[in-house]
Amino acid sequence: MEDKFFYADSNFYNFFSFKLLKGNANTALKEPNSVVITEAIAKKSFGNEEPLGKTMVIGNDKLACKVTGITAEAPSNSHFNFNGIISYVTVEKNYFQGWTGNSWQTYLKKNPNTSAQEINTKLEAVVDKYIGKELEAGLGISLSEFHKQGGIYSYYIYPMADSHLKAGLPDDMEPSGNMSYVYIFSGVGIFILLIACINFMNLSTARSAGRAKEVGLRKTLGSARSQMVFQFLPLLWLW
Numbered sequence: 001m002e003d004k005f006f007y008a009d010s011n012f013y014n015f016f017s018f019k020l021l022k023g024n025a026n027t028a029l030k031e032p033n034s035v036v037i038t039e040a041i042a043k044k045s046f047g048n049e050e051p052l053g054k055t056m057v058i059g060n061d062k063l064a065c066k067v068t069g070i071t072a073e074a075p076s077n078s079h080f081n082f083n084g085i086i087s088y089v090t091v092e093k094n095y096f097q098g099w100t101g102n103s104w105q106t107y108l109k110k111n112p113n114t115s116a117q118e119i120n121t122k123l124e125a126v127v128d129k130y131i132g133k134e135l136e137a138g139l140g141i142s143l144s145e146f147h148k149q150g151g152i153y154s155y156y157i158y159p160m161a162d163s164h165l166k167a168g169l170p171d172d173m174e175p176s177g178n179m180s181y182v183y184i185f186s187g188v189g190i191f192i193l194l195i196a197c198i199n200f201m202n203l204s205t206a207r208s209a210g211r212a213k214e215v216g217l218r219k220t221l222g223s224a225r226s227q228m229v230f231q232f233l234p235l236l237w238l239w
Contacts, residue, residue: 002041005058005084007091013071015107018078022052023069029087036069037084058086065090079160080173099130100138100153105173108157116157123155 012018013025020028020036028036035056042051051067058065065086074081095103110119131153132143139146146153163172165179218227 001059002083004082005086006082007088008085009088012085015109018074019072021070021072028069029085030089031068032087032090033063033065034068034087034090035065035084036071037067038071038073038082040073041083042067042070058084063090079163098134100134107160110157116159120156123157127153127155
C-alpha cells in the first residue's frame, strides 16, 4: 500500500519534463495494467532485483500491473509529486466518459500567440453545446434554468505556475502556497536587517570616539589618508 500513485495518459513523459530512467517514454503507459515507479519504490519493492517486467499488486483493489519503467524522483518544487504512474487505459472504462465527469486533472499547453481569455471564451461555447444536454438529461432542466437557480458550471484554463503562490484551485494536485506569507517574511527580514544596520552604526560611532586620540596621533606623525582608511577596514569586517 503506497500513496501518490496516479493514473495518467500515455503521453505523460512527452508532455511533462519528468525523467524516465528506464523504459520507453512512448510506450511505458500505453498498454493497460502498466505502471512506472520511482527508484525508491523499486528498491523498496524489489530490492536489488531488476524491476522491469515484474508485476506489482497495487491498492485495495489488488490491481496487478506490469512495471514498464523506472522514473526519477520528482523535484521538491514540482507542481506535484508521485511514487508511481499507472496507465489511464487501465481504468478508462470504469469512469464516466461524459462532459460533466470531473474525476481528472486536465493539463494543456497554450499556444504562446493565444491569450487565456480567447480560450476561456471558446470554452463557454463548449459548455453551452455539450454540458446543457447532459444537465438536462440528468436534472431535467435546461442549462439556463440551472444558472437561474444559482448553479454554476464552467470551464476555464488556469496557469500552472500560478498555483504555487497564488490562490490556486480547490482541488489542485498539491496544496498551494500564499504570496502574502512571502511578503510578510520579506518585510520581517528587511526590518531585522535595518535594526542590524542601526546597531552597527551605533557601535562604530561609539568605537570611533574612543579611537580619536589614535587617529590624531597618526595624522601628527604623517599617516596618509589611505592608511587611515585601511586602519578602520578590519574593524568594519569584524563587525
